[in-house]
Amino acid sequence: MVMRPVPWQTGEICGPDSAKSLTKPEVLKRDLSKAKKPLLIVGSEAVTEKHGTGDMIDYAIALSNAMKMPVIATGGAIKAFLEKDFENARSMGAMELALRLQDPDWVGPSGTGPYDMVIIYGLPYYMQWTLLSSVMNFGTHLTAIALGRHYQPHAKWSFPNMKEKQYHAVLDEILKLVGGGK
């Protein structure tokens, strides 16, 4: 395991700017406290990724509830949210999102925007990479936090290819930081 802030897929290097390494939740404190309208984006891989006794959909629900933050599920992940009777999620394609997030006036499918922060995980690595490239280059009004285990250089903050156990522990700490996980 590399445990370094370098792109997880070795060829996916980026340009002059790259994400800061998220190794402890405290580094997010300032950005999270500044965020007035965050949006959580959850991809299809979250459905099968375990977290604690549940999965990463459960984590999304907990994070969303704690931050009063709407969720957009991509790639059909919406089905998993609906099966858990979670009502604050909407469905969109990752590529549709990549376009919409460039617009500072976009209010989102549930009309809760415009957003000033996106928190994202669960998409195939390279697809999240391209989506975040769109945000980094054209959605500069947004603060992007990548909560997947692997380093996403186009976010502002990203985990540095963390070991699984440590990663899930930090996720729980982030949840606590925003008042969730009780």
Place this chain on the structure above:
Amino acid sequence: MKKKAYFKADEAETGLGRFKGLEVRIGTIVDDEWDEPMGPTPMPNPTDLRAWDHKLLSRYHPSYMPYCQVCCLCTFGKCDLSGDKRGACGIDIKGQQARIVLAAANIGCSAHLAHARHLVDHLIEEYGPRTDLIQGAGIEIHAPVSRLVTGMRPRKLEDASIILDYCETQLAHTLSATHTGQEGSWLDFESKVLHVGMVDQVSMEIADLVQISTLGFPKADPDAPLVESGIGMMDTSKAIILTIGHNIVPAASITDYITEKKIGSKVEVGGMCCTAWDITRRDPNAKVIGPISWQLRYIRSGMADVVVVDEQCVQTNVVNEAKKVKAPVISTSDKAVMGLPERSDDPVDSIVEELVSGKIDGAFIHDHHKVGEVATRVALAVMPKRRKMKFFPSKKQIQKMAENCKKCSECIRACPNDQPVMEAVLAAQLGNFEPLREVYQNCIGCARCESACPNDYDLHSWMVVAAQQDCKDETHMVRTGRGAIQDTEIRNVGQPIVFGEIPGVIAHVGCANYPQGGKDVHDMAEEFAKRRYIIVTSGCAAISAGHVKDENGQSIYERRSGEFDAGGVLNVGSCVSNPHIAGAAIKIAAIFAKRNLRGNYAEIADYIHNRVGAVGISWGAMSQKAASIASGFWRLGVPVIVGPHGSKYRRMLLGKAEEERAWTVYDARTGDRVLTAPGPEHLFYAAETVAEANVMTAKLVLRPNDTGKGRSIKLSHYIDIHEKYYGFFPDDVWKYIRRDTDIPITLKDKILAQMKENKWKERRIIDPTLLKEQIMGGGT
């Protein structure tokens, strides 16, 4: 029509005698037997259809996702284009991204065009310039793309050459636009992307037309032969020649030689990628081994006694790979010589001797007449010795080697599909090969894991060993490429397609860069075929679609009709057969709506965009060729969906459903500007999952011109698929209801409630067009 033309033939048989080194320059070509009036844009230059492009591009926004924020194409740079910075030449990041998209489309088009040029020149040399071009029975409108774009109807090989002259000129223009200090606007780069995509369609159509006409391929035949396919179908009791690539000419010389010498019981030929389709179109005794991704696994198996490569999508280290299994390589194309020594002018005996003895690893032979004899004789000579050799390690050996795994994860990091290769290796340490076998199922055969491994493990080979039984079980029957769609078939289905009663035409095309194996292509095709959509396939996707058996052991091609009709699954052929799919849409306009095709691009594209519910899917799109093929469909207004790896094309073309202005069209009957539903909502879209692709496909077949019955049928499928894969009733159905007749009767209550909630208002069903000049009376 007036067009300058230049024609060249090394040797030509004419009424006046035989000429060598003949060159003819013609100032004017007049097809005076064709009474169809010429449209406004014969042989358009890069800006002649700019107005049409801008209509599409104002509706479908290019959404860029830069791969890097620098430009390194000239020595001014590298230039940092991040934020609102500009490079030394003045370009900004949007312009640069569009420029890269154009570069990719140019590369793709050049590959097809050079392929077409080689075929045309070769076939003129073989058969003469006056050889007839024939697409098959039941086809009056042959070469519809060429007619539409150039205003010519190619009837002889020499006509094909003239059309390629046009394509080559256009490619030179669009390629030059990517040079430093040329085009600067992203919008005009994008317009040129569409232009070169259209040119690509023409060049592919010519390539397939000339080979169909001269090489004995099925001619628009719904009952094209079923042929054997899969690694398990190869008969190792015979010498095996593996052909890889796209250009039939060298491969045909092999099957011709085998037929001529009557040695089919001793040697057989299998193809990979599009050469596989074209070789079986010529000789159904040949076999389709697999798509592009199967190259390494098959070469490494050692089954192939000789490897013959032609052009495009060939593993570029093929010589090294084949050397490991002591299989000589013959390269045959000046585009892919592979570093091999030139032997074209040497006597066959001498080339065979050098290859059999192993003095040389391979040879470059561009004289195709020699390739067949050399490849066959070498394969027969080396086969007995090679069959005694073992090339893969045993499971025991793998288990032993795996013990030294450094657990560095580099294999996983190198894997495009993030497969758990390292965990599988660790399981193999304990003698458990099942995880390696599972990785094989999702493997695209790139072997990047091996390149990354500090222990130099042959990880891809290990996967193949673990999945040996799966390889043996790869025994399928697939229908080889039929070529064009007959006019008579179009007559039968034109109306139900345009009115929406056949809910759509879905084309599965392109490469094999699948996120989770090729089965997805089959499953998507079956999902819609069983709903009576027409499914068309080509290229590697056509192979993957056929590599799944049902409970009766049948492939999708065995259990479904090859006719262009509801529920049919028809393989048109190789990459260069894709224009038959575009051609079917174009012919609907000509046959059903009696529109003139000749040099009349914008009108026909407008017709297709508004009326023909066609969607292209390239689930494993990988190449620049796939990019140019998609571009050709975009200019016709046909949406294309790619798999998640397609996001790496780094630009989508996306509509915004709520932008009313974008979905406002003219009613051709009245000239009124009328708001329509957002259909098709997007023009280029990468889907994350099969579920998303299915939902989007069902949505993208909606067209403004659907009749009430057609719209109702399409919406029924959209709703059903949406509920099946997303788990809820779609919330945008009301937007697609124009009047009561559009409402699927069994879902009326839910839809009426949605309509009420959204303050729905009734709309007319109109005669939609984006072109003012299409309004009755000319729109003045």
